[in-house]
Amino acid sequence: MADLIAQGPQNYHRWRREIPDATTGRDLVIGRSDADWNVPWDPMISRAHVRLIPQADGRIEIMAVASARNPVYHQGRHALRFVLVPGDHFVIGKTTFTLAAATSNRSPERLRDAAGEEGLGVTENVFDHVALRRKHFRDVNSRIDVLTRLPDLIASSDSDQELLVRVTSVLLQSTPSAEAVSILSAAELKTDPDAPIEVLHYDNRSATLGGSPISRRLVKRSMEKRESILNVWAGGDSQYTTSAFTAREDVDWAYCVPLRTEACHGWVIYITGKLPDTETTGSGKPLDVSEQLHDDVKFAELVGTTMASLQQSRQLQRRQAAMRNFFAPVVMRALAGGDTAKVLQPREADLTVMFCDLRGFSRRSEQDSQKLLQLLSDVSDALGVMTKHILGYDGVIGDFHGDASMGFWGWPLAQDQSILQAASAALAIQAEYHRSDLGFRCGIGLAHGRAVAGQIGTKDQVKVTAFGPVVNLSSRLESMSKRFGAEIILDEATRAGIVASGQQQFKLRRLAKVRPAGFTSPVEISELIGEAAIGTHQVTDALIADYEAALDLFCGGDLDAALKQFRSLPTWDGPTQMMVKQILSGDSDGEVIELPK
Known part of the structure; x- marks a missing residue:
């Protein structure tokens, strides 16, 4: 083309x-x-x-x-x-x-027809890249402007293709004797002599001249040695002047520079050109070709190293971007600062665990049974509310269970404020559901305690999650939220952490002492109350005081007085109605409420 x-x-x-x-x-x-x-x-x-x-x-x-x-x-x-x-x-x-004009430089056939394939009439110079870097430019003034602009010029490329365009242009304009510059990909050439060589980008000085031939042998040798190699064809070196074999009229030499990073695996810079005007040493003796082209090869090495480093950095950024779909920002920060296996290794930690479940999902499923794709979209948006605030308050998404999600705080890095972060996330989730038109509400359970967190699973499938009694308790508390008509329920440890913080924005109400299904010890639970309206009413400080007074009567065994007090409270209050039903059912002695699954 x-x-x-x-x-x-x-x-x-x-x-x-x-x-x-x-x-x-x-x-x-x-x-x-x-x-x-x-x-x-x-x-x-x-x-x-x-x-x-x-x-x-x-x-x-x-x-x-x-x-x-x-x-x-x-x-x-x-x-x-x-x-x-x-x-x-x-x-x-x-x-x-x-x-x-259209060129054939990208044609595989042209690559096979390159000169010097049999090594006839060719002088080969191999440059050790370490020694090359230590050796100074002979004419640094001619390079200094480009060298100072090189990092910004390459780093500001907004795509891989733009990077290739800029690199080939820089090399062509900064190599006076070069006629053409190519960046090639030949990863398989080392093992398969007939493997294709892909021209990633190409440039030459002419608007009409066709592409310069590329020596497969030179590319292969450079990749095998992992060093820059210069080939000078007959006519470009005095010891071969009797040979009739030349690469092409406009090409006397070619050198190939391999890029030594996995991000540029199999990539090489390939430059061809005419011999520069003969230079002499201080004694008047002509410099050989390798000395004349030394600065050019060194410059190509420098440009190649810069490009390879940038590609390596971009590849890491792309991997990190992909990992963000699987790991929370707090996990990504921990991974960036340490060994991946060590960071993700399961270990015990003090965690604050949240279970968050959608309310109204079953009703919507029945109503929208003929619009399942729309329902899926709405549920995804609703789950997105949960994950956004869990991640936004430095939590980790541990798992999804149908229309519920689990998050936790305190891993992979210890978090002194894990309880407050989790409580803030719960209130933010509650508030957004009340503001949105998604048609869902939520039930949230928060519990704090020891658990194992990390990369957990079998050898065939793993995920980052948490495991332990506190996780089970959080799930049970979320289930209780429906029975109590309270959207956010906490265990004793979480309540204690909030009270100890002295933070006034968290409003709490003791609800009851319960024994969740599967637990032998009772748990005192509390409600976390946000500014979002519950139904059409607000839970005031006076209501909380009256409710807790009635709860104290209940726990003291004075069920008649407790019932009278509870009945004096608003009928729209879910926890109040739960306690009235509990007393009337006669299933509790006034101390512990047994809750089945």
């Missing part, structure tokens, strides 16, 4: 990009920023300036974008729409865009 070359006022203001095939139906926009192809160096170019429409005959149609401020010049005239043929160009501001 043909390429479009952009050239600005400075040598390094340049890129070369491949025009997509017309059959793809893909148009491209050129602009200064946020376009398909950006020209960041020219302020005369608008954010979106021209649209490129590839044609079947290798030409491209150019259309000025209506919002573009400055004119587009084609053949010396202001033009809004025109067709560009190979070798033709147009100008915007101080940047010239040239349509280069």
Whole structure:
């Protein structure tokens, strides 16, 4: 395919990009920023300036974008729409865009036809990369400008393709004797001599010259040795001047620089060119080719190392981004600061555990039985409310159970404020459900105690979760919330932590002493009350005081007085009605309420 070359006022203001095939139906926009192809160096170019429409005959149609401020010049005239043929160009501001003739440099056949495959008439120089880095540039002044701009130039690339474009452009403009620069991917070439070599990006100095041949043998040798290798073909070195074998008229040498990171596995930089003007030593003796090209090879090594490091960093960022779907931010921070296996290893910790269940799910399932996909979407949004606030208050998502989720605090790093963080998350979840139009409410159980947390499971499947009695208790408390008509229920340890903190924004009400199913010891439970309305009423401080007074009578065994006190409280209050029913049923002696599953 043909390429479009952009050239600005400075040598390094340049890129070369491949025009997509017309059959793809893909148009491209050129602009200064946020376009398909950006020209960041020219302020005369608008954010979106021209649209490129590839044609079947290798030409491209150019259309000025209506919002573009400055004119587009084609053949010396202001033009809004025109067709560009190979070798033709147009100008915007101080940047010239040239349509280069189609090249075959990306063709696998061309790679196989490269010169020097049998090693005839070739001088090979291997550069040890450690020694190369220690050796100074012979002419550092010619490199210093590019070297100072190199980190920002590469790091500001917003995509892998943009990175390749910038690197090839930098290498071509900073290597005076280079005719062409390619970045290749040949990971399988070491084991399979016939494996394909992929050209990730290519650039040369000519808008008409075809792609330079690539020596498979040179690429293979460089990858095997993991060192930069320079090949000089006959005619480029005096000891081979009698040989008729040359690579090509415009190519005297080629060197290959391997990139030594897993992020760029199998990638190499491949540069070809003509011999520079003969240089001499202080004694007047001509420098050999390897000495003349020493700075160029060293510079390519430096650029390659910078690019490989950036790719390694980007790969890590992508992995971390993918892991964020599985690990909470607090876990990600712990993983970033330590060994993964050690961080995720199961261990005992003081945890505050939350179980949060949707209320109204069964009713909605029956109502929306003919709209199951919409129901699934609504349930996902409702679960998203839970996970957002669990993660937002530095919790860890431990598991999902149908229409319920489990979160916990206190692992992988100890959290002094784990109880307050969990309580704050519970109130935030409650408040958002009351504000939203999702049609759901929630029931939440919070418990605090020792548990095992970490990567738990079988050798075939693992997950990060928590295990222990406190987890079971939290689940039981969530179930009790429905019976008591209280949306958030806490155990004694969680209540004690909130009271000890002295935080006034947490309103508490003792509910009862109960024995959850599966537990032998009774648990005193409390309600955490948020500012969100429960039904259409608010639980006031006076109501809490009156309820707890009635509860004290109940626990003291004076059931008649307790019943009288409870009956004086509002009938809309769920815990009050629960206690009235309990006393009337005669199932309790006034101290412990037995709760079946």
